[in-house]
Amino acid sequence: MANHWWEIQIFCEPVWEDLIFWRLEKFGCKGKSSENKGNATLVKAYLPQEQAQLLDLAALSLWLQQDAQMVSSPMPAVQWHLIDEKDWASSWKQYWHPLEIGDRFLIYPAWLPVPGESDRLLLRLDPGTAFGTGGHATTQLCLEALEMRLGEDGAGNSIVADIGCGSGILSIGAILLGASKVYAVDIDPMAVRATRSNGHLNQMGHELLNVKRGRISRLLEMTSGPVDGIACNILAEVIIDIIPQLEALVKPTTWGIISGVLLDQVKPVADTLEQHGWIVATLWRRQEWCCFNIRRS
Numbered sequence: 001m002a003n004h005w006w007e008i009q010i011f012c013e014p015v016w017e018d019l020i021f022w023r024l025e026k027f028g029c030k031g032k033s034s035e036n037k038g039n040a041t042l043v044k045a046y047l048p049q050e051q052a053q054l055l056d057l058a059a060l061s062l063w064l065q066q067d068a069q070m071v072s073s074p075m076p077a078v079q080w081h082l083i084d085e086k087d088w089a090s091s092w093k094q095y096w097h098p099l100e101i102g103d104r105f106l107i108y109p110a111w112l113p114v115p116g117e118s119d120r121l122l123l124r125l126d127p128g129t130a131f132g133t134g135g136h137a138t139t140q141l142c143l144e145a146l147e148m149r150l151g152e153d154g155a156g157n158s159i160v161a162d163i164g165c166g167s168g169i170l171s172i173g174a175i176l177l178g179a180s181k182v183y184a185v186d187i188d189p190m191a192v193r194a195t196r197s198n199g200h201l202n203q204m205g206h207e208l209l210n211v212k213r214g215r216i217s218r219l220l221e222m223t224s225g226p227v228d229g230i231a232c233n234i235l236a237e238v239i240i241d242i243i244p245q246l247e248a249l250v251k252p253t254t255w256g257i258i259s260g261v262l263l264d265q266v267k268p269v270a271d272t273l274e275q276h277g278w279i280v281a282t283l284w285r286r287q288e289w290c291c292f293n294i295r296r297s
Contacts, residue, residue: 004049004082006057010064012076014041018137018287019067020076022262026235027060028052033096034135049082099134102144105173107134110201121176124201125169126194134169138259141284141291142233143173145257148293149229150177159183161219161227161249163242164234168195171209172202174231183222184211216245226251232258236265243272252296255281259291266290 008029010020017034020043024032029045036042061078068075098115099107106118110126125133134140150158158179162171165184168191174182186192192213199209212218227249232239239258246256256278261269263285270280273294282293 006047006080007083008045008080010043010076010078011040017041021136101134101140102147104147105143123172125198137286137289138233141286142170142257142259145293146173149255158228160229163232165195166191168198170231175204175208182209185214185219189213216242220248230256234260236261236269240272243276254296256294261290263288
């Protein structure tokens with residue numbers, strides 16, 4: 001772990017929040033948070049000092065300005081400063097509060113006391129440095145799509161694969177909705193640790209949530225046969241690369257939920273899906289982000 005972290009602060013219009021989260025994710029930021037400041041939004045992100053120099057941060061500011069120009073939006077204001085590691089460990093958490101998603105989920109920070117009775121499914125989470133707190137539009141779209149898929153009859157026998165599991169939020173959500181088993185993979189060792197930790201936090205052992213570091217090839221080793229559903233919330237360019245590899249995981253009734261796709265990236269993703277035997281059943285949109293609900297053709 002680094003001894004010092006860059007705290008990056010970005011003031012922007014509220015509609016810009018999701019796109020900025022995406023840009024920060026690609027830049028390599030770890031914890032991220034946002035809060036309303038009057039008519040604007042303040043986004044904060046954290047990055048180990050050893051991973052970025054001042055020129056890198058200046059480049060990030062330039063990318064954000066270029067993003068704004070492309071959509072004719074006012075320029076975001078970007079600033080940064082160094083903080084101690086112990087300050088980073090807690091500073092972003094103070095802005096993250098319980099969040100209701102869809103009709104059934106309550107995403108609840110692990111460091112808060114367990115709430116009283118609720119008619120929602122309680123998903124306790126400490127994402128650490130992994131992506132997935134429930135605040136991002138893509139995560140919300142995926143959880144809502146899981147509600148639709150696993151709310152159908154027979155969900156209790158469903159086996160789901162979570163590709164790029166991050167904090168484990170989709171894996172845990174699927175199990176809370178009735179999936180009998182989730183196999184999860186991520187190339188980031190910190191994401192694997194976060195998913196395991198959050199699984200234990202929600203009282204889900206290895207028999208329910210099996211997570212390992214790796215890609216599709218590792219997932220094929222973990223599963224004993226085709227899965228019933230696939231969840232994948234990563235970036236469009238990665239999704240396009242892995243679509244051909246999904247065929248070894250599926251059967252005629254397999255469904256999929258794919259997100260992390262910006263509006264202008266929909267067509268190449270949809271074309272690749274069609275070329276490999278998938279039908280886009282529905283396409284959901286929130287701000288500039290889209291979620292594919294797919295099934296085999």
